[in-house]
Amino acid sequence: MKNIAKTIWSTFLRGFRWLFVSQSESKFGIFVRRAFITCIAIMLFALLALSIVCSYEDLRNKYATNKTENEVEDGSDNIYISRHIYFYIPKDSMGYIYNYYTNEKLIEDVGFIAKPVDGDKLICFSTGTKRGYFNAYTGKIMIRPCYDKAWVFSDGLAAVQKGKDLFFINHKGKRAFKKSFEFSDNADGYCFHNGYCIIALGDCHFGVINKKGEWAIPPIYVDLKRRLDDYWIVKNKDGYGLMKGFRKMILPCKYIYMDVDDFGILVQNKDCTMQRLNFDLTIKDKFVCEEIEPLLYRTPKLNKKGGHLMAVASCNSYSVGGCNNGYGYGLIDYKGRPLTKPIFSQIVAINKNVFLCKQEDNGILLNNHGEKINK
Template sequence: MNNKINQAIFLLLCFTFLGLISCNPKTQTDELATTDKQAQAASSTPQTKPTQPPPSQLFPITKNGKEGFIDRTGKVFIQPQYDLALAFSEGLALVNTNSKWGYINPMGKIVIKPQFEEASIFSEELAAVKTGSKWGYINETGKIVIKPQFLEVEDFSEGLAAVKIGNKWGYINPKGEVVIKPNYDEVSPFSEGLAAVKIGNKWGHIEPTGKVVVKVIFDDNSVFSEGLASVKIGNKWAFIDRSGKVIIKPIFDETSIFSEGLASVKIGNKWGFTNRKGLVTIKPIFDEVNVFSEGLATVKIGNKWGFIDKTGKIVIKPQFDEADAFTDGLATVASNDGKVGYIDKTGKFVWQPTN
């Protein structure tokens, strides 16, 4: 688990977990390009509109090669009819039809017709879309508010979005104005008022004015979460505070971000969890882990995934080929043959794995 995974995990927690689709910290757009290539021919089935009000949360599912949405009880609310569908964000879900991306509302109505080669979820009322070879941003009506002009982009976070101009990264505001010049080789979104930036082969953190507040001296790092960020010093990982002061010494082989008071850490070839004092409270006995979400964390023993609580007790035994974190009471699980389902916190399926 490295810096890229750390940043990805944070974004997933901020924007909700999107099934088993992961995010690259430089830009969410790389994987959207991948999923775009995987899109199948559009369904000829007419769109089915739900008649009842939408539930508070909907979850994407796949059935017979098409994707739709269920509620938290496992009841189909939007019939599977899309080639690809991502979780709802800010009231809209990104869907793919005929290799084009558009957006639907929770009633299943298309509000922004599928027309983009690639696109991202809505974040802070804007979504990144690709036209030709350039990226820009639309608002929730589908109007282009920042014209396509960037080579790569990230979602807006804390009022700013990272964009690539030439071969360097900088940041723009919602008006599309460059407010932090493109001086960086790699960047992260802003988190807790700071963003990780790379110059050459070293990392530090800047504030929204572009001022460096954590010196660019680390070999790798993560975004800030719960007031701390993990940093690599030589071949070991430590944790620093917002001033750059080392709070937990560099004793770990790999780390993740803090979530719900704990951070996953690797010691030797096994993973456990540390608290903010640097005390390992859950012994490193797992082959892989994820961060805590809704009181539980996914852990891998051998080649199967299960879930533990904050005492380290296994509450859902390792039995899944893949598993994602809990969000809104459900967790995505998958099998090696590509079937995806949902379980509740007792481990009971509310949607049996399908593909």
């Protein structure tokens, strides 16, 4: 085996030396060398041409894929749908769906389109009076425009409305379940996420259904919001509360504000104070505020123009939102210790250590320890 490898390698070296090192001027040698070099040149040219074509196609596809809207010289728009399919919108008339490469009109008299967030292949479109769905990759109508209202597909289902009857359909245009609903202006799109959809009933009731149309959360709340990791913020007449999944309340409805993010659970108590909880409901941050600002007071000293000089008071003010339908302000010392709850609508420094704390049109005087001066 070693002898065969050596023979092949030595033959390759002799051929290489003969082509590029040997100075043989025989007609045969010159012909072979020229033919070899010509073949190499043709191959290199072909590879270069192929590389240029591929680069051009990649750039064109990338440009088309990333482009969502093209401004056309006459003021119309081209909206990207998929690699071949675009929505052309004239400036003063109805648009149409067309194939970018063949320039073939696929659907005419289109008023608008709505693309699903989760990449579903069916695109909602309007004819001006009715709504239906077409395939994003072929431009072919899949569900004819027969609905008064229609929403994008999510989790394989879409909400549609005929008359006062609002229901959900699948990709074939068939009803996903028998239950119907009535449209509410408070609805947030009628979209499913991870198998669940928030449903608004009338002006003040919210619940959650699953993909069978069953109530996962009954429609008894005046507000309802989906948050990360299957947390649901609900609100009744007593305040905001928190559910984990659909099994039980983990925080009762007693807060005036609540939110859930990657850092924990933010709650605002009835006295306007804010705290952040860990996901095991232990306290993470006992004190939370939005902003801290210095308080300035007017001194008896005058500047060169005759105006009173300002000085910094011995306390700052801090603020939180959501208190009395606006911002609430409180006193905080320079060590970061809150001296009052954020229950005031305005705080004004009278001098270095005295503060006028207003609630609406009335106010009280507090010292730099948060204590009332006139009891």
